[in-house]
Amino acid sequence: MSSHSHSSHSEESHGSFGSYTIGFVLSVILTAAAFGVVLTGALTGTQAIYAIAGLGLVQIIVHVIFFLHMNGSSSQRWNLTAFAYTVLTAVIVIGGTLWVMHNVSMNMMSR
Incomplete structure (x- = not known):
């Protein structure tokens, strides 16, 4: 066993x-x-x-x-895919947050 x-x-x-x-x-x-x-x-x-x-x-x-x-081997494919999805999600969340905060700053603080 x-x-x-x-x-x-x-x-x-x-x-x-x-x-x-x-x-x-x-x-x-x-x-x-x-x-x-x-x-x-x-x-x-x-x-x-x-x-x-x-x-x-x-x-x-x-x-x-x-x-x-983590590497490109076939046994690591799912781990690499999950890691890439996590990175993509983090980039979207962080990039979107920075974009929104920049627009808020430009539109609200200039008045």
């Missing part, structure tokens, strides 16, 4: 110590880079916001690959 219960997990990819270490090191580097952008003042204003957002997006990709073990 125990061999049958483990057979369903045999196809899943679980991370090795090396992959977790690589993911951790990349996460620390990306976090330090974001702090470095702010603390050094090398970039200001919109440039700093874009740099931090870009570093954050790269860090999300690192976490998805190295810690959540």
Whole structure:
């Protein structure tokens, strides 16, 4: 019975110590880079916001690959589809909220 219960997990990819270490090191580097952008003042204003957002997006990709073990394999198809739907929903909700708040600001605060 125990061999049958483990057979369903045999196809899943679980991370090795090396992959977790690589993911951790990349996460620390990306976090330090974001702090470095702010603390050094090398970039200001919109440039700093874009740099931090870009570093954050790269860090999300690192976490998805190295810690959540999502990839394009056929066994991960449903997980990837669910993740893509979640991202799409978040983009619609956040983008819609920013759009509405911008329009409210432009139409109400200018009076």
